[in-house]
Amino acid sequence: MNRRRWLIKLLLAALAHRTGRTLLLLSVLAMASSLATALGVVSLSMGKRVSEEVRKYGANLVVVPAAARLEVGSGGLNFGAISDPAYLDQGRVEKALASGGLKAERSFHLRGALRMKDADVLVEGVNFADVRRLFPWWQLRGGWPGPGETVVGSDLAQRLKLKAGDTVELTGTAQTLKLKVSGVVVTGGEEDDLFFLALPELQGALGLPGQLTEVRLLVSAEGDTLKDKAAALQPLLPDAKVREVRQIARTSEGLLAKVKLLMTLVTAVVLISAGSSVTGTMSTTVLERSREIGLMKAIGGTRWEVLLIFCGEALLLGVVGGVVGYLLGSGIAVFITRTVFSAAPEFIPWLSAVSLAVSLFLALLGSVGPMISVFKLDPVRSLRGE
Amino acid sequence: MTVPTIQTAGLTKGYGDICALKPLDLQVAEGEWLSVMGHSGSGKSTLMNLVGGLDRPSGGSLSVGGQDLSALSEDGLARFRREFVGIIFQQHHLVPYLSAVENVMLSQYFHSVPDEAEARLALERVGLGHRLKNRPGELSGGEQQRVCIARAIINSPKLLLGDEPTGNLDHKSTVMVLELLKELRAEDRFTVVLVTHNEEVAAWGDRTIYLDDGVLVREERLRS
Numbered sequence: 001m002n003r004r005r006w007l008i009k010l011l012l013a014a015l016a017h018r019t020g021r022t023l024l025l026l027s028v029l030a031m032a033s034s035l036a037t038a039l040g041v042v043s044l045s046m047g048k049r050v051s052e053e054v055r056k057y058g059a060n061l062v063v064v065p066a067a068a069r070l071e072v073g074s075g076g077l078n079f080g081a082i083s084d085p086a087y088l089d090q091g092r093v094e095k096a097l098a099s100g101g102l103k104a105e106r107s108f109h110l111r112g113a114l115r116m117k118d119a120d121v122l123v124e125g126v127n128f129a130d131v132r133r134l135f136p137w138w139q140l141r142g143g144w145p146g147p148g149e150t151v152v153g154s155d156l157a158q159r160l161k162l163k164a165g166d167t168v169e170l171t172g173t174a175q176t177l178k179l180k181v182s183g184v185v186v187t188g189g190e191e192d193d194l195f196f197l198a199l200p201e202l203q204g205a206l207g208l209p210g211q212l213t214e215v216r217l218l219v220s221a222e223g224d225t226l227k228d229k230a231a232a233l234q235p236l237l238p239d240a241k242v243r244e245v246r247q248i249a250r251t252s253e254g255l256l257a258k259v260k261l262l263m264t265l266v267t268a269v270v271l272i273s274a275g276s277s278v279t280g281t282m283s284t285t286v287l288e289r290s291r292e293i294g295l296m297k298a299i300g301g302t303r304w305e306v307l308l309i310f311c312g313e314a315l316l317l318g319v320v321g322g323v324v325g326y327l328l329g330s331g332i333a334v335f336i337t338r339t340v341f342s343a344a345p346e347f348i349p350w351l352s353a354v355s356l357a358v359s360l361f362l363a364l365l366g367s368v369g370p371m372i373s374v375f376k377l378d379p380v381r382s383l384r385g386e
Numbered sequence: 387m388t389v390p391t392i393q394t395a396g397l398t399k400g401y402g403d404i405c406a407l408k409p410l411d412l413q414v415a416e417g418e419w420l421s422v423m424g425h426s427g428s429g430k431s432t433l434m435n436l437v438g439g440l441d442r443p444s445g446g447s448l449s450v451g452g453q454d455l456s457a458l459s460e461d462g463l464a465r466f467r468r469e470f471v472g473i474i475f476q477q478h479h480l481v482p483y484l485s486a487v488e489n490v491m492l493s494q495y496f497h498s499v500p501d502e503a504e505a506r507l508a509l510e511r512v513g514l515g516h517r518l519k520n521r522p523g524e525l526s527g528g529e530q531q532r533v534c535i536a537r538a539i540i541n542s543p544k545l546l547l548g549d550e551p552t553g554n555l556d557h558k559s560t561v562m563v564l565e566l567l568k569e570l571r572a573e574d575r576f577t578v579v580l581v582t583h584n585e586e587v588a589a590w591g592d593r594t595i596y597l598d599d600g601v602l603v604r605e606e607r608l609r610s
Contacts, residue, residue: 002499003495003499003500006491006495006500007495010484010488010492010495013483013484013488014483016483017482017483291479292481294479295479295481296492296496297464298438298440298467298473298479299467299468299473299492299493299496299537300464300465300467300468300469300471300493300496300497300541301464301468301496302460302461302464302465303460303461303464304461305464305496379440380435380440380441383475383477383479
């Protein structure tokens, strides 16, 4: 039998002899590496999932015209500010977005006032296909409009006593539009007080072809922060202001960062506890086996050869603990991501290596102190049981 | 004239303020069986540990098999032990989770390459051919000591050391073990140094030295 095979046989026999302690060490190592695996999978899956969740809240960047603003006042009195109506050029915005390489879903908006009977009403021109994709929370009673049709906000519809199928006449500076109400929209926001019609129709009525008052963008929250993405886009649109929709974006980013920090801290605490536990158990094992160590040295084992046997045991435990931990951690990750995030976990192959590394690192680090004892142990004294 | 297996001159060993072995001049010839007698604390185990390379002298010179042991490093002493010495302990010190044959193979592992056939043969030589797969817990005291002897002789040592090897055995097992050692020495021609406090056991040797408080006080040659 060659030396390596004999050594493995010896290690397995030693570990099997102390079943309880071996299982305890394996449990500690598997628990620590499974936690690292589970938190790794959950953390990576969570970033994607939160990003998907944030998408449900619509756009997270808004581009508006950088309107000239003039403070009005005299003799210490401030009468407020006036700003020139300013518009974004749709063509320039599209070009800027394309040249910036920003992967984003977009929705173009033009808001203005049209005359209805003898009162002004606020009207927003949009592309309804974009609206349906970016603002999935809109609830529509009736149908989405086709050409010559409009949808009206629920509050406005109530005030004007409008319902699906009614006809309205809206007059702009350039054209008068006769539109059929296809549906009533409820959002719970300012949209409930507006008319919505197709963007080119409103641009025509207002005599503002190719002009916009707002562009809403939905960019992925993964990777760079939204602030970075807004900053990258700003120089491409010098006549516009690129702003974050701060509330949701910042909250999602902040929450994600805090949850990840919490996970990191929990993992660190568990790893430290597991390391201490390994040290304690290995120290007890070495103490119990001091006569065996003394014997090995007495019959001719050098300090390094005897140390190799105990390091081998730690390595073997580390490998088995890492494999068990990865499998266990993957199971925990599946459970957490399914129950908490209602999503399938994202499995990353290199996490198996991380799990193995965590287990091996703990097994070896936790064994450093006991291994020094093994190395230094005097055979005569240990055989005497001192 | 043959070179003595063991040669000491002014050999001393101290532990702090305690002098366990006072200057000792001793020669043990190749193939000789030396019994070392003395009460507890007389220095006999200290002498055995020094000769076996398990401990280092505090002073004087110590040569075993022509090697100056005080010049060897710790790992050098370990290599000396596995190449040159076989040790039989009073407490047997068998590894509890290994079978009889595996305990013998452990000694081979540190010496060179474990060889089960050779280990079996060694156990057969000590009359344990039928107990190869038994673990120490399943063997009697006498059988455990015979496994210990098989482990000690497996690497063909030039020097066999016994530290009260029959101290835990009944009379029948004691005789059996000593007979066995006598037979093995006749076949393998190794030198024996056997520490004991039992006159009957010491009488199996060629020569007996008596230690008292670390001093060689008497020497008796029983046979040449």
